[in-house]
Amino acid sequence: MGVPLVDGWAAAVETNTAALYFAGDRVLKVKKPVSLGFLDFSTLEARRTACADEVRLNRRLSPDVYLGVSDIMVDGTTVEHGVLMRRLPFDSSLSALVARNAPSLADDIVRVARLLATFHDHSAVVGKELELDSWLHPGQMWRDNVAQARALSPAELSTEDLDAAEWLAQRYVAGRGPLFRDRLAAGLVREGHGDLLADDVFLLPDEPRILDCLEFDQRLRVTDVLLDIASLMMDLERLGRGDLARLLLDKYSAEVGEMHPQSLEHFYVAHRALIRAKVASIRSKQIGATSRVPRDLLAMCIRHLQAAQVRLVLVGGLPGAGKSTLSTVLAGRLPSTVVSSDSVRWEISP
Numbered sequence: 402m403g404v405p406l407v408d409g410w411a412a413a414v415e416t417n418t419a420a421l422y423f424a425g426d427r428v429l430k431v432k433k434p435v436s437l438g439f440l441d442f443s444t445l446e447a448r449r450t451a452c453a454d455e456v457r458l459n460r461r462l463s464p465d466v467y468l469g470v471s472d473i474m475v476d477g478t479t480v481e482h483g484v485l486m487r488r489l490p491f492d493s494s495l496s497a498l499v500a501r502n503a504p505s506l507a508d509d510i511v512r513v514a515r516l517l518a519t520f521h522d523h524s525a526v527v528g529k530e531l532e533l534d535s536w537l538h539p540g541q542m543w544r545d546n547v548a549q550a551r552a553l554s555p556a557e558l559s560t561e562d563l564d565a566a567e568w569l570a571q572r573y574v575a576g577r578g579p580l581f582r583d584r585l586a587a588g589l590v591r592e593g594h595g596d597l598l599a600d601d602v603f604l605l606p607d608e609p610r611i612l613d614c615l616e617f618d619q620r621l622r623v624t625d626v627l628l629d630i631a632s633l634m635m636d637l638e639r640l641g642r643g644d645l646a647r648l649l650l651d652k653y654s655a656e657v658g659e660m661h662p663q664s665l666e667h668f669y670v671a672h673r674a675l676i677r678a679k680v681a682s683i684r685s686k687q688i689g690a691t692s693r694v695p696r697d698l699l700a701m702c703i704r705h706l707q708a709a710q711v712r713l714v715l716v717g718g719l720p721g722a723g724k725s726t727l728s729t730v731l732a733g734r735l736p737s738t739v740v741s742s743d744s745v746r747w748e749i750s751p
Contacts (some may be wrong), residue, residue: 417684418442428486429471430455437683438549440617455616456484462594462611463518483699489610495602499640509604512650513633516609517597521626524591536590537620539581539646540574542672543567550679557682557695564704566675569706573668576711580665584625589659593629595622599636627661631669635677638670639701664709671705674698 597614678698
């Protein structure tokens with residue numbers, strides 16, 4: 402995790418849940434004593450445990466960055482704990498590369514896709530290494546996040562938009578029980594990163610490093626692998642690079658042979674947009690400022706939920722009227738799949 406140098410050497414950055422102190426080639430990350438409903442760092446012991454988990458889990462994707470847990474002491478007494486990290490160059494972060502439209506971006510995205518494919522291939526699988534109750538059903542994830550957004554972000558996120566997002570999401574979930582069960586049975590629900598963002602992806606010469614996984618709740622890390630990818634897709638779209646989001650998913654899918662309906666992509670991108678809207682709203686509240694970012698992210702969430710809706714277009718007419726021709730043209734533009742009644746009748750006839 403990097404920031405632009407301040408005075409060429411030291412800097413400090415604050416997030417919703419931590420303060421980061423940059424000095425020379427090191428970073429010390431200290432967690433705030435906060436309780437936000439979905440996480441609780443209010444006690445010293447909870448922060449120590451979270452620091453240890455952060456080091457252990459992030460070494461999966463950045464083994465040489467997370468150096469260990471440091472005890473902060475005053476007069477021989479431990480007063481706080483922090484995560485000691487190696488400082489990475491800010492200008493190598495994916496967000497910085499996107500901001501300056503680096504010519505290497507397409508190749509960089511391919512490198513990230515390959516790293517994530519390898520990471521997921523070695524991740525614990527629900528139904529094998531992990532128990533079923535380590536996985537939070539998508540419908541429950543939505544209910545929890547909408548409820549948290551309502552409680553934590555009343556001024557930033559409108560009730561009407563949250564209502565719309567919740568209705569669209571639960572309508573999608575209600576018809577997708579077999580899809581979620583199939584992906585679970587196929588071993589596609591694994592312990593992933595949980596919070597992939599462009600700020601936390603660094604393209605170093607040897608291989609990418611990915612930082613800052615979600616350490617405080619295993620059930621928020623144990624998800625469909627597509628949801629992990631959708632997190633970074635959402636962030637790339639937010640940065641104005643939907644083309645890179647598509648490239649990421651295409652290359653990842655090619656690497657692992659992961660197949661899914663397009664509606665599921667939209668559903669998971671929408672879920673990540675909702676989470677980021679909630680987090681952005683909390684941050685605005687903490688610093689006492691208003692921002693359009695939470696509302697823009699919630700609007701992105703709703704757009705993707707609308708795109709996830711399955712639509713049926715019926716084309717009818719007399720024999721020879723051009724039904725097949727019209728259907729083929731429509732299928733190419735929507736896009737969609739043509740189901741011919743003549744073909745179906747032929748397949749089911751005795």
